[in-house]
Amino acid sequence: GALILQMFLAVCFMVWLFPVNAFAAVEVDWSTIRSTVDGACHNVPIDTSGEGWSYSHATNTVTILEGTIVNGRVEKNTGASGPSEIDNIYSEGGIFNGIIDSGNFTGTVINEGTINGGTFNGEVTNNNTITNGTFNGTVTNGFGRYIYGGTFTNAVTNEGRIYGGMFEGTVTNMSFIEGGTFTGAVTSENSSHITDGTFTDTVTNEGIISGGTFDGAVMNEGIISSDNNGTSKGTFNGTVTNKGIISYGRFNIIMNKVNA
Numbered sequence: 530g531a532l533i534l535q536m537f538l539a540v541c542f543m544v545w546l547f548p549v550n551a552f553a554a555v556e557v558d559w560s561t562i563r564s565t566v567d568g569a570c571h572n573v574p575i576d577t578s579g580e581g582w583s584y585s586h587a588t589n590t591v592t593i594l595e596g597t598i599v600n601g602r603v604e605k606n607t608g609a610s611g612p613s614e615i616d617n618i619y620s621e622g623g624i625f626n627g628i629i630d631s632g633n634f635t636g637t638v639i640n641e642g643t644i645n646g647g648t649f650n651g652e653v654t655n656n657n658t659i660t661n662g663t664f665n666g667t668v669t670n671g672f673g674r675y676i677y678g679g680t681f682t683n684a685v686t687n688e689g690r691i692y693g694g695m696f697e698g699t700v701t702n703m704s705f706i707e708g709g710t711f712t713g714a715v716t717s718e719n720s721s722h723i724t725d726g727t728f729t730d731t732v733t734n735e736g737i738i739s740g741g742t743f744d745g746a747v748m749n750e751g752i753i754s755s756d757n758n759g760t761s762k763g764t765f766n767g768t769v770t771n772k773g774i775i776s777y778g779r780f781n782i783i784m785n786k787v788n789a
Contacts, residue, residue, distance in 0.1 A: 555581035555594070559601040559627065562591060566615055581623075584615075591615065593623030593636075603647075604630040620651070629662075644679075655689075672704070702736075719751070734773070738763050749773045 569577035574586045581597030605616040620636040629644045636651045644659045651666045660677045674689035683698040693708045702717040721736035733748045746768045755762045755777040764779045
């Protein structure tokens with residue numbers, strides 16, 4: 530037992546002595562990737578790579594390795610002298626720290642910068658800002674982070690703030706929704722808030738609704754009320770089943786299921 534303990538302590542000591550920068554993440558600029566690929570494919574197209582990434586000419590895909598930080602503006606390469614369609618990006622968990630304007634993304638993308646466009650077919654974790662783009666994979670909007678637009682065809686988990694966008698898949702709201710069109714089912718959890726938006730599918734509310742247009746059935750287990758100014762009240766065109774509190778709203782239906 531004592532020998533095993535000594536060996537364990539020795540290993541811990543060696544790890545402690547290991548240089549900190551050995552664990553530093555690899556960083557690369559997208560302009561470097563583009564110029565390297567452009568140079569490799571200028572005459573006879575070949576595969577090429579750099580630290581934290583690689584390029585396959587056969588599939589015309591840049592692969593970003595897990596943990597690699599990509600800086601700069603990520604966009605399609607439309608240069609006449611290179612592979613004019615270098616817009617396929619497979620991320621094994623790359624961290625995009627700049628601006629994404631365009632491109633076709635698969636795999637796991639971690640956004641630490643701004644997404645202005647592009648098509649994302651894999652899982653996206655947003656740790657900063659999404660203003661546009663098409664998202665066919667699941668999206669997690671991180672705590673305190675922002676979605677201002679975009680088309681979301683798969684499930685979205687919102688831990689931050691949504692101010693717009695088209696949401697066709699299910700949405701789990703843990704924080705704040707103020708705007709957007711939601712054609713998939715929405716679950717707004719305890720301590721969450723909906724103040725605006727158009728909801729055409731079912732809504733399960735465990736938080737607060739103080740505005741929005743609800744065309745589908747609503748299960749209220751929280752609070753339906755006006756906002757602090759009494760101006761945003763919510764319009765309900767579908768069936769409302771109330772198991773919580775309703776203090777204000779416009780109900781354009783026969784209320785035979787309210788207070789059920």
